[in-house]
Amino acid sequence: MAHIVDIHLRFTVMTDQRVRRITVVLYTQLVETILKLPIHERLSEEFRNRIAQGIWAPGSQLPSEAELCREFGTSRGPVRQALAALRAEGVLTGGRGRPPRVCGQVQSQSFSTFLSFTEWALSVGKVPGQRTQEIARRTASEEAASYLCLPHGEPVVELLRLRLLDGVPAMIERTSFVLPLGNRLFDFDTDSGSIFAFLLEQGADLFSARHTIDAVAAGEQDAALLGQPVGTPLLRERRVTSSSTGSPLEYSDDRYLPTLTNFTIENNVQHRAGLVRVHTA
Amino acid sequence: MAHIVDIHLRFTVMTDQRVRRITVVLYTQLVETILKLPIHERLSEEFRNRIAQGIWAPGSQLPSEAELCREFGTSRGPVRQALAALRAEGVLTGGRGRPPRVCGQVQSQSFSTFLSFTEWALSVGKVPGQRTQEIARRTASEEAASYLCLPHGEPVVELLRLRLLDGVPAMIERTSFVLPLGNRLFDFDTDSGSIFAFLLEQGADLFSARHTIDAVAAGEQDAALLGQPVGTPLLRERRVTSSSTGSPLEYSDDRYLPTLTNFTIENNVQHRAGLVRVHTA
DNA sequence: TAGGTGAACTTGTATGAACAAGTGGCGTTT
DNA sequence: AAACGCCACTTGTTCATACAAGTTCACCTA
Numbered sequence: 001m002a003h004i005v006d007i008h009l010r011f012t013v014m015t016d017q018r019v020r021r022i023t024v025v026l027y028t029q030l031v032e033t034i035l036k037l038p039i040h041e042r043l044s045e046e047f048r049n050r051i052a053q054g055i056w057a058p059g060s061q062l063p064s065e066a067e068l069c070r071e072f073g074t075s076r077g078p079v080r081q082a083l084a085a086l087r088a089e090g091v092l093t094g095g096r097g098r099p100p101r102v103c104g105q106v107q108s109q110s111f112s113t114f115l116s117f118t119e120w121a122l123s124v125g126k127v128p129g130q131r132t133q134e135i136a137r138r139t140a141s142e143e144a145a146s147y148l149c150l151p152h153g154e155p156v157v158e159l160l161r162l163r164l165l166d167g168v169p170a171m172i173e174r175t176s177f178v179l180p181l182g183n184r185l186f187d188f189d190t191d192s193g194s195i196f197a198f199l200l201e202q203g204a205d206l207f208s209a210r211h212t213i214d215a216v217a218a219g220e221q222d223a224a225l226l227g228q229p230v231g232t233p234l235l236r237e238r239r240v241t242s243s244s245t246g247s248p249l250e251y252s253d254d255r256y257l258p259t260l261t262n263f264t265i266e267n268n269v270q271h272r273a274g275l276v277r278v279h280t281a
Numbered sequence: 282m283a284h285i286v287d288i289h290l291r292f293t294v295m296t297d298q299r300v301r302r303i304t305v306v307l308y309t310q311l312v313e314t315i316l317k318l319p320i321h322e323r324l325s326e327e328f329r330n331r332i333a334q335g336i337w338a339p340g341s342q343l344p345s346e347a348e349l350c351r352e353f354g355t356s357r358g359p360v361r362q363a364l365a366a367l368r369a370e371g372v373l374t375g376g377r378g379r380p381p382r383v384c385g386q387v388q389s390q391s392f393s394t395f396l397s398f399t400e401w402a403l404s405v406g407k408v409p410g411q412r413t414q415e416i417a418r419r420t421a422s423e424e425a426a427s428y429l430c431l432p433h434g435e436p437v438v439e440l441l442r443l444r445l446l447d448g449v450p451a452m453i454e455r456t457s458f459v460l461p462l463g464n465r466l467f468d469f470d471t472d473s474g475s476i477f478a479f480l481l482e483q484g485a486d487l488f489s490a491r492h493t494i495d496a497v498a499a500g501e502q503d504a505a506l507l508g509q510p511v512g513t514p515l516l517r518e519r520r521v522t523s524s525s526t527g528s529p530l531e532y533s534d535d536r537y538l539p540t541l542t543n544f545t546i547e548n549n550v551q552h553r554a555g556l557v558r559v560h561t562a
Numbered sequence: 563t564a565g566g567t568g569a570a571c572t573t574g575t576a577t578g579a580a581c582a583a584g585t586g587g588c589g590t591t592t
Numbered sequence: 593a594a595a596c597g598c599c600a601c602t603t604g605t606t607c608a609t610a611c612a613a614g615t616t617c618a619c620c621t622a
Binding site: 059084085088089090093103104105107108109110111114115120121124126165206207208209210211212213214215216217231232233234235236244246258259260261262263264265266267268269271272273274275276277278279280 | 340365366369370371374384386388389390391392395396401402405407446487488489490491492493494495496497498512513514515516517525527539540541542543544545546547548549550552553554555556557558559560561
């Protein structure tokens with residue numbers, strides 16, 4: 001799907017001896033596109049809703065496939081596809097002869113919710129906040145350069161922000177953007193909200209991310225910003241976000257106060273965990 | 282599938298005025314069962330191998346579905362099921378008109394590899410080790426009782442072990458087992474290897490697990506065992522393992538040296554992360 | 563040379579059918 | 593009461609088919 005939402009045409013026009021700017025916006029038929037979602041995606045969305053709303057409570061059995069087919073007027077294929085999607089996330093179990101059951105309590109998070117602090121905070125009912133400490137174009141640190149696959153001495157745009165939940169310091173974000181992305185940030189008020197949303201709006205091709213989670217002691221800067229003593233254990237998430245062609249766009253070192261935030265995953269015999277334990281030499 | 286591997290029949294017999302014990306073992310046809318794996322599971326296994334061995338390198342395109350069908354002599358269904366399994370783990374991407382590509386560098390880990398320190402260590406080519414500090418039956422700690430859904434004052438079997446990688450201290454494991462499971466451990470040499478494997482062998486129904494990851498400062502005991510100063514940041518994984526009926530069997534508080542171990546996950550637009558960020562009040 | 567057209571190929575979606583394999587309930591037998 | 597056999601129902605697996613929708617590339621045209 002092309003996913004073009006609208007097309008902006010900007011003209012500079014002379015009329016009546018005055019210069020005017022005209023913007024013409026062509027809206028494409030997004031509504032059509034949404035309504036034309038494939039059946040099985042509409043189904044899995046519907047199933048997710050029912051589970052979230054408790055209509056299908058944890059532990060309870062779902063209707064049989066045949067019943068779901070009758071209810072939604074489709075064949076077994078799409079119904080099974082929708083169920084498989086939820087099974088792959090560990091939300092459902094079931095086996096031969098046994099109707100599917102709601103199994104996991106932990107809801108998975110979409111790509112954007114997991115990447116964006118702002119979107120995540122809103123999804124858990126908190127007010128996100130941010131205090132930009134610094135935004136600068138400078139030579140990439142060794143670590144950033146290696147993660148971003150940049151030659152030594154290449155410049156990047158570095159951003160240091162303190163992130164807040166309901167006004168309370170919760171996380172420190174040190175991000176390095178490759179130049180094509182980073183340069184756009186100078187036109188953006190980094191105190192106003194989600195960079196992720198801004199970049200997506202600008203058409204950035206943020207496609208995949210690799211997250212590495214460990215623990216570090218708070219340095220002096222961390223401690224001062226978070227209002228904690230130096231040496232406090234912090235939960236660190238390092239992240240490389242790449243485009244759909246696989247070239248790295250952004251490297252971030254996020255340090256969370258572990259009393260406010262943690263990471264959770266569910267796992268079972270049928271469902272391999274996406275998370276892996278890694279040994280570092 | 283029943284998954285009965287063998288049946289042991291033990292007799293005590295009098296012959297020639299001597300008491301003998303005879304064990305008769307009935308082996309069931311496991312080989313048959315393995316060979317009878319459904320086609321799509323055999324395919325996804327084969328695909329996983331090819332990716333691991335680099336036959337299908339990251340970034341490279343896979344053969345088209347039609348070719349795979351020809352190669353394995355099946356219809357499109359099973360091939361697509363196998364591809365879907367890998368896609369659900371974020372290993373493959375692709376879209377309409379575009380042959381699938383190997384995308385993630387991070388291999389997912391099976392339930393048992395992720396749960397068992399021993400199995401994991403072997404899978405990354407390290408020699409796992411353990412020094413049992415203590416095994417005891419005592420009243421559950423408040424935290425363990427709450428995670429295991431036990432009434433206040435209920436006894437559990439607590440185990441404290443130092444885990445090693447190639448002889449180097451890497452993790453501290455504090456596990457509480459509910460009695461039916463824990464009591465069996467007194468018949469087991471906890472210095473000899475994997476408790477997880479032992480319990481499975483005993484027929485324990487370890488089905489699902491919820492993992493919570495955060496950071497803590499090393500206490501005195503942690504510091505002494507790991508040979509680190511008090512206050513060193515440790516990467517903590519707390520885990521509740523449950524049976525297939527959902528009743529908790531085991532609670533563990535594992536503290537890793539973050540210089541040796543971390544957790545990694547991959548994520549993309551098409552593939553929701555199983556891992557979620559959680560706010561703790 | 564730049565750009566459009568169309569054919570060949572690819573994957574995504576959906577249907578219908580058939581059989582394999584496991585679950586649970588019922589009644590009967592031991 | 594426990595064990596067994598049977599039946600109805602459920603999910604898992606596989607096939608064959610058809611069409612929708614996107615990609616790629618060679619070719620033609622302006």
